[in-house]
Amino acid sequence: MSDASRRTFLRGAGLLGAGVAATSALGATAAPAGASPLSWQPDPDDPRFTVVVMPDTQYLFDADRGDSAPLDASLRYVLGGSEDNIVFLCHLGDLTEHGQPGEIEQIGQSFRALDRQRAAYSVLAGNHDVNSSTDDQRGTTPYLATFGPQRFRTSPTFRGASKDGYNSYHVFCAAGQDWLVLAMDWRPSAAGFAWARDVLGKHPRTPVILTTHELAYADDAGQATVSEFGRRLWDELINDHDQIFLTLNGHYWPPGRTVLRNRAGNEVHVHIANYQDRYYGGSAMIRLYRFDLARNVIDVRTVSPWLLERASDRLNELNRLEIELSGPVNYFTVPIDFTRRFSGFAPKPAPQPRPARELLVPGTVAYWRFDTGRPEGTPLADTDTVRDLTGRGNDLTRVTLPGSDESALVWSGEFHQGQPAHASLRFTGSKNPGRGAYLRTVASAPLNAATFDRGYTIEAFVKLPADFKDGQHAWCGVFSRLGSGADAGKTGDDPKEPAATLAISDGAGFQWAVFPLNQNAISTNWGHELPLDKWWHVALVNDGRHTTMYVDGCPVLRNPKTPAAGIAAPRTGGRWLLGAYDYDRTVDQGFHGWIGDVRVVERPLRVAEFMLR
Template sequence: MKRSLLTKSLAIGLAATVAATLAPRPTQAEAAEGDRSAFTLAVLPDTQFYSRYADSNFLPEYGTTPFHEQTAWIAENADELNIPFAVHVGDVVDVVGQESGWRAADESMQNLDDAGVPYAILAGNHDVRNASNSVVDTDYDLANEPFLDTFPVDRAEAHDTFGGADPTGLNRFSIFEAEGQQYLVLSLNWRVSDATLAWASDVLDAHSELPTIIASHDIISIQNDGVTGETSPNGERLWDALINDNDQVFLTLNGHYHGSAKVERQNAAGNTVTQILTDHQMAYEGGNGYMNLLEFDITNGEINVNTLSPWVVSKPEDKLTSYDTPVLTGANEQYSIPVDFESRFAGFTTVEPAQSDLSARAIEILTEGFNGAPESALAAAGNEHDYVQAEGTLAHWQLTGDAGEVAEGQLFDDLAGDSDLYREAIDASGSATAQPGNVTIVDSAQTYSPSQQAVCFNDSSRERFSYLTTAPDAAVNNADLSGGYTIETFLMLDDEWAADVNGWSKALTRSGNRSLIEGMPWSQWDYTASPAALGISNLREFQWTEIGEDATRGDKTNWSGEILTGTWSHVALVNDAETETTVMYVNGAPVLRTAQDTFGMSFNEGMPWILGSDWVDDGATNGWHGCIGETRIVDRPLEAAEWLTARPDVSAFSAEAAVDGDTVLLSGEGLPNAEIRIDDPSVAEQAEAVMAVQADARATVGDDGSWSAQLSAAQLAEGANAEGAVTLTLAQAFGERASEAVSVVVQVADAETPGDSDEPGDSDEPGDSDGPGESDPTAPTSDDAEADGDLPETGMSAGLPALIVAVAVLLAGFGLMRLRRVDS
């Protein structure tokens, strides 16, 4: 049943009912001698994804949601942190018509209701039926607005801070008291009418003695640098109508624009108005539970802004990632705003001072017992071969070559087969403005990319583009991905990327026309686009769009958080046919918006894969403005341990030794393209002669996983010890990333017998031991050794009088190094 909608008209005399006679406030100098006078205001930015994915993602995975943990933490710590009030700045839900989202929001805010923590909540653009800029609150069908069903005026009235509402019920004001001072909070709808502005002006006039905070969803925005704030058009309207001429307004709060920003403007009275934007929705897990605590330090004359997450510290340790930091300290995330409260608001009064530093105490409470995520196991690649070979790889392009311009027709080999890429000729590309220098190879890549080169597409736009393409007959064009897939690539946006020029461009496209695929339903968006593409939105979000194997299910999409320019990202798209989901991972972290009810991928036969542009209406368009690195397509879902960012286990190699005449043969198994080094200098006591022989003995493991090397037994013998043995050291390596050295003892000469000399009459005839013509009847024969089981126990070969090979155990998992003798 809907809650009844109750509204209150403004009564000018209401001020008298909330006014209080307050004791004189001591000066800052006087207060500084004692305890600090301070309180904390809690601010909840856009919670839309927490509400939307509560049932599908958060509750099944964690048993709770970020939204719930935020409000529960505020309720639990309100007394200790002196939190008299909380403000939600809108976009409470993501899909206005989704009942489960409103239910999740209702349950989360109930934590504050139950604890008696008063709050203000307002509607953002996602919370109203019609978010058009031209539609204002008085245009709404109020009986059909879910926001008023879940957060009606009578729910707000339950808190004694409630002051009143406008006739729509969407705009309200509250008055809370902290440290002996009353504050007015004016909460305004996403888009307000002139009538609402008049109502709000009357509220300000009626409470002109109260310092005022205006909260609305859209007041200031953020520039493309992700740091600099600026007033939005709607914010300018509010500035002109309510803020500039009302000196009591000293602070505004809003969300909507992705990131954190601050603007300080001078009002008509020459005083500063601080405007704060906070919106983390495009970050990991839809914002990862970050919210603001604003500590009003009356004593020291400042507002301390902190950004922290009760959600992060609530997660089980095995689910933590490198993104899970309890407290953010970046630009506009942790800072102080000087406010001379005495001069700014001469009417301030105070009673008893609060306890100690509330900001420090809040962080202490939050992080107590939090150990953080386990250290990352990721390691930089030793060279371009240092990656896990994935079974089912259909195409793998490393995009390497001489740095500089990529010529038209220049090839990039497919490491997996015969699906090479080449730069499409400008005349055939469809761009009349593309230039040869628009595509270049650079010596730059993401840290964990095996290939440390990439191809950059410069000066790209919707009309100016170039691209790399597979040939019309490339095998990967018609790849069957019905069993699932993994697509990996490394991407970077150019620092000069601009939304109006480069928004909605694509980096990787399986070209074609989805409208021609059987069963494809008509859609308003991208009906003639390619079957699948990875690109960037106008809000700098990675977007993956695909038509699954069953085209009748329509387009499925994944969206990342906001992507910074000039920064490399590893993107992995993993489609699991069994769970019928596609998950996008950015730098190892899954994005929140998982594509569901999809498996495999539809395609148009004979159409190429292209890198560097979109493909719509049967032609290329909208070039990628940035760089693309190593890219791989696999015909099954891969775990992270098989991604290009994972490193193969270099200790996984085996070896055996054999003697053939004057040659010591080494061979074994290892990782394809790895180097087997036999010159590791870790055995410092080796003779120079041995080192010289080993220096030329490096083997590369072939594609079949085998390797071999040859050493000169005679040269090795020159460095033998008194027992006739030398120690070889072996390691498997990809560049500088190598396994631990393993010692191999090789018997290359007879042991020296005490008393032996080159005196005349001595004989070195085979069989001689104690004297000319004598033999040792007790010496074991080869047959005796085999009968006694010595060979299996010792791992040694016997029977060659001059060349006997003995080895040590190489590596766990491969058992003993095998020895074999080649008789000559």
């Protein structure tokens, strides 16, 4: 890849932070024309956020042999990191080579860029910042004078420090919850450990990232091992505190990682990051820990903002190799089921069912749910009636296909976590031969004659079993109208198709196919292939002109732009089927899977009004 194309790729991938400067010479920077001033504006509610990790910068602040430009570039990147939603920066110690006043003052000046924007960050002392033979009771040092608690008095995240000032903690908000960063000294004393345990005890439900200068070292393959001092940290603090799920340290190189299990039996991820042995003292290279609570992962990347800033014609081959590091110790993904991992100390309350009255929004014409309290697997009898909870009389009764028995349709305790009712129906249908059972609106149901000429919203919760794709379930219907297009006066496409049907394709994707009032042909919305054995919410929203399909509240791609108003009503009655599909007025197979709450509203709903929570 050419250098120019690589820079284009990195910018598109979000690796060039907002406000990054271009350079024409080493260390000389200028803001791009039209660039916005850097500002610290993380989104505390976004389920995707980034914690930046900066290891040993000591060679950049080494008496008269240093250069602050790489660090300054990394701090600009952090301040301009809105694309990555950067919420916090952790420095892992060894800020300087000797801990001398001049070195400490110089790096302290650089960090004022973060102070001015009230950006959230933590620092800690490494063995090169203080006398390495001392612990946190060492007293006053140039490091403490510059980076002690007084520096963070205006910090939005600083919550306190040990009495000696060398250990501190911060609490930041991300993904709508609090996270605690515990920054421990190079060598905590007994008092330091006691202080840390007290902090954790006062925040018993907060997940914790522990940062310290030394905890583990790694071999050339990147396999980490706890050091002698790290074992003390593990024994006296980490092992007994389940809140600590991630530890970060520098000091040693090469980088590496391992996973340990604490006393509660849960994983603790132990990571080493240190690049001081690389070109330009590591060029203030940073690790981007991209938390994604929607995907239950932390994506980790390692980049040099200083080299990203430099003009392409100023980069030599060595520079290009250092822009971004790859390989399993520098570019990787950590899978974490955050809810499960944190359940021991911060259990999320189980979702509670919502009463039916809360779902009867204006315009609701039918609402069915299945929380009768019957035991799992109890058949729905032919004599049972599923009431329409709107009171409009759109009740449902069972129909069993020939050759099927009562087990083809049973009550189930399974449900979507965002579903109002905590129950569903389990359908066991198939084709070749056609088997199954389904529900049908009673003959007197007002819904049978509805045409929805002013718009509609149809919602359902659906789960497909793991064996759905065995060739016996393609095009089984979730919610269909009994009666063909021909019965509604339509002659386009295949008029034997039902007037309306929400079905599941052979690829396990939703399809809404309907003969609208204003068309002679079928209007079709297509979903995407769904992972099996997982609950989904589907919504079909028609505003009187167009229909949009939503899956889990997100619009799908293949929504037609051709106007489609209402739903044609067959002259033969137009009864609605739950768990079946009919062709030429004949049902030849039942649904295969689970169906939860179903609601029909005679107006378009906003996403915020969906049943999904």
